[in-house]
Amino acid sequence: MSSTPRSPAGRAPDMADVAALAGVSKQTVSRALSNHPNVTARTRAKVEEAVAQLGYRRNAAASMLSSGRSRTIGVVSMPTLNYSSAVISYGMERAARTAGYAVSMATTTSLSPEAIAEAMSRLAEQAVEGIVLVVPLLVGSDATEEISRRIPTVTIDGSRSASTQVVAVDQATVGRVATEHLLSLGHETVWHLAGPGEWVEAGERESGWRAALEAAGRDAPPILRGDWSPESGYQAGLLLARMPEVTAIFASSDEMAFGVIRALHEHGRRVPDDVSVIGVDDIALAAYCSPALTTVAQPFEEIGRLAVGHLIEVIADPDSTPEQTTVDATLIVRGSTAPPA
Amino acid sequence: MSSTPRSPAGRAPDMADVAALAGVSKQTVSRALSNHPNVTARTRAKVEEAVAQLGYRRNAAASMLSSGRSRTIGVVSMPTLNYSSAVISYGMERAARTAGYAVSMATTTSLSPEAIAEAMSRLAEQAVEGIVLVVPLLVGSDATEEISRRIPTVTIDGSRSASTQVVAVDQATVGRVATEHLLSLGHETVWHLAGPGEWVEAGERESGWRAALEAAGRDAPPILRGDWSPESGYQAGLLLARMPEVTAIFASSDEMAFGVIRALHEHGRRVPDDVSVIGVDDIALAAYCSPALTTVAQPFEEIGRLAVGHLIEVIADPDSTPEQTTVDATLIVRGSTAPPA
DNA sequence: ACACAGATTGTTACCGATCTCAACAACTCG
């Protein structure tokens, strides 16, 4: 009746202890606990009762060792506090949990293949059964290739390589949609504040932007580049504010967009009256800062879910064909964009 | 020279394989790899060479099983995408990594003791050596108590219980500092938009606010309550905007503060001219949205670091005395607060 | 040169589950 009656001594109870108490063999206990079909309801009940009575918890290490399965997936992400990875991680954790997997995280401070390989390697040591890279892996090094050949790997918005699957928003479309929105409002052209060069999505959004301008027969102004942070947006904004011909700006993230807007305001250029600004991500604050930000939303949580889903599929059947999955982004028009004055 | 010369067959290389190649015993390999002091430099070099050549990676499960140590700590957090937990997690991961620990995460959607116990239990099953609760645990249930008695547990901003340590910002001081700032500007009183009741920090900030008002001999206006989200701040703001006597508002989070500000603006009340608003957290956007937000910053990364530090200390010496650590918050004055009109 | 302390390496048992395979029971069907 006591709440935690350990078996013999202070030692944590063993499968053997459970077996003894239930009057069956270790093996039967194992089967009962792993929902093996061929176990009598009666036997199963006895085992469960013994488990409850002893407060038994399966030893993950032993289970892992003998079965070779860790029921754990690893996540490599940037420690950046950015909205997208946080939401993606959440989606992954949920999906993993419902599929009976635990999640282990490894962060990397650099996007160099070596740093990423190092993070993957840490996860490999923990015997994860699959890895999700929430960082862009532009080029696969030997090291990353080696690990992802051995451990199923899914990249989010990365580039496709032989041994990794990709789940992604079509970022070129994101760039195109954002740009077309501004053009359709009547702006002559659209300036672009891109994300860092190492990020795949940054490059693709840039391509989309360029393609949209080209399709409309407009010249692409010189590009600006930030690091996703509001501060970098602010710096870029200081430049843009000086050029009267700038009436429309497509920033590759909401945070940069707000930085840009602030710089514009400080220099007397009103948004959206004088300049229209659009971002990407639809962070929680996008609708509540002033002006409310027009942006392109991405279904981050679903992306996380999909990534884990794929991973589990490949874990179950290592020969299944790696495929590329694309999910759609949505334009959300708010107050930061308007027709030119 | 090939990049992945597995030993005998396609099987992953074994410690025995390494030992054979290096011409030493398994045990020596083990020692060399765990940085045991008594290993000749020469031997260590041979082992390392063999490891590199075979692409050997230690099997965590086996190691864990025989040593009884998982070198993993678990984190329980809310899936909320809030800035603070993201930064705290980052600090933890870094600290854990440098200490040679991996991090495993478990999220909980509810703050009920049962839900938290369930998350802790998932971590316990993974044999984590310690747990950090980034969720507030107001009351410890039997289940949480049982686990935290067995596994060292640190709570961030939680309430102190027999078996958990606490790392916290003194949230009452946060509330007091924010309130005093507004009073010192000359506001008659300060309204408060608190966080959800289940959160310890919400309650403590409220106390600090109340205490500051009392110390200044002012009446505490009725309290409003949000859920940390910008939307909830907006809703509260709709109420506050209707009351002309409101000139100063202390919101318990930056995101709520921006929601409040938006509602005020929409109803023609200017910030800070008509109403001053202060938040808590100093999120990245605080300085870049308009108006720039006056706020109280908390050293989240350090909190994460400290939590893990404590945990590792207790893991190393289970008898060390649980102590409460407090770190300081900083008032950051920006444009959203000003003397009353 | 000898005994001895300390450093280095090897031997063996074991951690706690799962897998394989064999034994046994119950049930079907001609």
Place this chain on the structure above:
DNA sequence: CGAGTTGTTGAGATCGGTAACAATCTGTGT
């Protein structure tokens, strides 16, 4: 009613490391 089939349970080997202890190899002091 016996042979064959399916379902249930048990025994023992095994996964890949590490702890404890034994063995061997230094180098030192007398």
